[in-house]
Amino acid sequence: MSPKAPEHTRLFIPGPVEVRPEVLEAQTEWMIGHRSAAFAELYARIQGKLKQVFFTENPVYIYTSSGTGIWESASRCAVRDSAKVLHLTCGAFSERWAETSQLNGKQVDLIAVEWGQAVKPEQLADALQHEQYDAVACVMNETSTGVRNPVDGYAEVLKDYPDTLLLADVVSIFAGAMVDTDAWGIDVCLTSSQKAFALPPGIAFGAVSPAVLERAKEVKNRGYYFDVLALDKSHQKNNTPSTPPIALMFAADKQLDDMLAEGMDARFARHELMAEKTRAWVKKAGFEMFSEEGYHSPTVSTVANTRNMDIAALNAFLTERGMVISNGYGKLKGKAFRIAHMGDCQPEHLDILFDAIDTFLDKEA
Ligand SMILES: Cc1ncc(COP(=O)(O)O)c(C=O)c1O
CATH class of the missing domain: 3.40.640.10 (Type I PLP-dependent aspartate aminotransferase-like (Major domain))
Structure with a gap:
């Protein structure tokens, strides 16, 4: 039996984002x-x-x-x-x-x-x-x-x-x-x-x-x-x-x-770090970035769904664990997914998210 959805779902969608x-x-x-x-x-x-x-x-x-x-x-x-x-x-x-x-x-x-x-x-x-x-x-x-x-x-x-x-x-x-x-x-x-x-x-x-x-x-x-x-x-x-x-x-x-x-420079550096962390995970997990090389966003990563993952099923899995990401926008639905790493999101929140997505992918394999 799947665990009950927790009351609080941490938002990794590109707005609204998590508010402290x-x-x-x-x-x-x-x-x-x-x-x-x-x-x-x-x-x-x-x-x-x-x-x-x-x-x-x-x-x-x-x-x-x-x-x-x-x-x-x-x-x-x-x-x-x-x-x-x-x-x-x-x-x-x-x-x-x-x-x-x-x-x-x-x-x-x-x-x-x-x-x-x-x-x-x-x-x-x-x-x-x-x-x-x-x-x-x-x-x-x-x-x-x-x-x-x-x-x-x-x-x-x-x-x-x-x-x-x-x-x-x-x-x-x-x-x-x-x-x-x-x-x-x-x-x-x-x-x-x-x-x-x-x-x-x-x-x-x-x-x-x-x-x-x-x-x-x-x-x-x-x-x-x-x-x-x-x-x-x-x-x-x-x-x-x-x-x-x-x-x-x-x-x-x-x-x-x-x-x-926090300091604006420290805030910007934290966002860069989270974006780099996300891109490293994307590569390790066998996906590709949708955005042009050299122009990747520091706040939201759009990932090409090169593994043809069922994004709705992933989100159902994540929601049971108190997290949610975003499907591709408009014509990119199913073809890409988006992970927001912005606002007061911390690198350790992303570690938990990527662990959960890896578990989902292993389960599906
Ligand atoms: C780049 C960009 N501009 C404008 C908007 C529209 O902003 P709002 O939804 O706050 O009206 C959005 C919404 O996602 C956006 O991402």
């Missing part, structure tokens, strides 16, 4: 009104820490949404109706953001590469020679394919195009690897909470440059909920235009303290 009990607990603070002095203090306290982890002097707006909300905000506010946005796509999420821009009425061009490949800076340089763009939108860590795109390389290329804004989705890599917002000149640097930040979902953070605010003034229909000019006006008063996710802000306050106590 102390962070969950922080959400149970007594509620405060969002127009109170106590709230302004909380907002300012978080803001100072967000700037440190975003490596920016720009304001970091708090969005009451998941990361998708900031896609909409960036697409809508950073691109004029008469202009174009260039999306760099290499998997499900980068494609979806391009669709978001289209659905918000923007003219979209694509540099699209095969899933598993990275978009190279030379491809961007080439495209910019042929067309003018208000913005380039990229996804630094394509969560479906486990590819880390060279955003620092895009930044280098864009130095020759000061009127083209750089919009970067760092959703599944932020706080897991260096995202040097100001040094790279990222104009909108956006992230969700439920990935390498290791918070529950429902709050998102976007560092927005003054150039975006200037551009937004030229956009007639910026929408209402995600208008950067409205967000900025409230931000000046340590506030948000509408009711914010206060409980999640308490959690963010605690998590930011812990992240800074």
Whole structure:
């Protein structure tokens, strides 16, 4: 008889990720009104820490949404109706953001590469020679394919195009690897909470440059909920235009303290170590990485299912042992699987996971 599924299942899926009990607990603070002095203090306290982890002097707006909300905000506010946005796509999420821009009425061009490949800076340089763009939108860590795109390389290329804004989705890599917002000149640097930040979902953070605010003034229909000019006006008063996710802000306050106590460099090194450990296991177990050599993500490994393993059966086996991984995303279902090693995940958690997968594979052999 199989053991009963334990109450707690450790998440090795690429979001939501495991949230530590102390962070969950922080959400149970007594509620405060969002127009109170106590709230302004909380907002300012978080803001100072967000700037440190975003490596920016720009304001970091708090969005009451998941990361998708900031896609909409960036697409809508950073691109004029008469202009174009260039999306760099290499998997499900980068494609979806391009669709978001289209659905918000923007003219979209694509540099699209095969899933598993990275978009190279030379491809961007080439495209910019042929067309003018208000913005380039990229996804630094394509969560479906486990590819880390060279955003620092895009930044280098864009130095020759000061009127083209750089919009970067760092959703599944932020706080897991260096995202040097100001040094790279990222104009909108956006992230969700439920990935390498290791918070529950429902709050998102976007560092927005003054150039975006200037551009937004030229956009007639910026929408209402995600208008950067409205967000900025409230931000000046340590506030948000509408009711914010206060409980999640308490959690963010605690998590930011812990992240800074660990040290960002140490945090990034831990993620690299876990990614290397995962790739070593992949090789030993007879699988192959799906992502292009040299562009493997430090936070999520997408593994080609070269052994034709039954991924659903593996997950049933893992769930009985209090763990879960992810099947391949969309068209990669069954053909690949994903192991997230992000947030507060520790190398020893991966040892337990790999032991369990090895046991499953031995059993199936
Ligand atoms: C790279 C990337 N961008 C954007 C999103 C969408 O973010 P959210 O689900 O927080 O709206 C995801 C979700 O997995 C993602 O992985």
